[in-house]
Amino acid sequence: MKLLILDRDGVINFDSDAYIKTLEEWLPIPGSVEAIAQLSKAGWTVAVATNQSGIARGYYPQATLDAMHARLRELVAGHGGEVGHIVYCPHGPDEGCACRKPKPGMLLAIAEHYQVPLAGVWFVGDSKGDLQAALAVDAQPVLVKTGKGEKTLENGVPENTLVFDDLAAVARALI
Ligand SMILES: O=P(O)(O)OC[C@@H](O)[C@H]1O[C@@H](OP(=O)(O)O)[C@@H](O)[C@@H](O)[C@@H]1O
Numbered sequence: 001m002k003l004l005i006l007d008r009d010g011v012i013n014f015d016s017d018a019y020i021k022t023l024e025e026w027l028p029i030p031g032s033v034e035a036i037a038q039l040s041k042a043g044w045t046v047a048v049a050t051n052q053s054g055i056a057r058g059y060y061p062q063a064t065l066d067a068m069h070a071r072l073r074e075l076v077a078g079h080g081g082e083v084g085h086i087v088y089c090p091h092g093p094d095e096g097c098a099c100r101k102p103k104p105g106m107l108l109a110i111a112e113h114y115q116v117p118l119a120g121v122w123f124v125g126d127s128k129g130d131l132q133a134a135l136a137v138d139a140q141p142v143l144v145k146t147g148k149g150e151k152t153l154e155n156g157v158p159e160n161t162l163v164f165d166d167l168a169a170v171a172r173a174l175i
């Protein structure tokens with residue numbers, strides 16, 4: 001199975017230091033929806049693993065998060081593709097959960113969902129925690145320069161990290 005796992009904010013859609021709190025604030029990065037559609041049409045299963053501490057912080061309800069993910073699925077379907085399993089961590093940084101990146105709990109949940117190993121699976125993110133989560137389960141850390149990616153790169157990334165300009169460039173490399 002060709003499995004690709006994506007971080008959400010800063011990879012699929014624009015991110016904000018003020019969090020993405022409404023459906024109207026959830027805006028796809030140009031080329032990302034098309035990239036996911038092209039990947040899925042080329043036989044890739046595209047899953048998502050996203051920290052959403054905004055729920056624990058009371059910035060937005062789960063219904064808003066669900067609406068964002070329904071919008072994502074709708075947009076990708078409009079390009080003939082589909083989005084796979086979406087996993088999110090609704091917890092705050094102080095709750096000590098097992099799913100908040102840099103912990104690999106969400107990656108493990110996706111592997112469990114599809115009954116596949118994570119070794120070498122590309123996990124595409126824009127933050128250091130994404131890269132650390134990948135390394136924790138022997139997945140391949142992949143950084144995109146969108147979202148917080150440029151800053152993450154400046155601060156130093158693990159040596160085997162693959163770096164791309166954006167998700168569209170990742171798709172071109174895989175298809
Ligand atoms: O990039 P993913 O994992 O899809 O989602 C990140 C978001 O949940 C938010 O994560 C927050 O970090 P804290 O959760 O407050 O540490 C901040 O970085 C926000 O800017 C960002 O929008």
Ligand SMILES: [Mg+2]
Pocket residue numbers: 007008009010011015125126127147
């Ligand atoms: Mg991100």
Ligand SMILES: [Zn+2]
Pocket residue numbers: 089090091097098099100
């Ligand atoms: Zn969690």
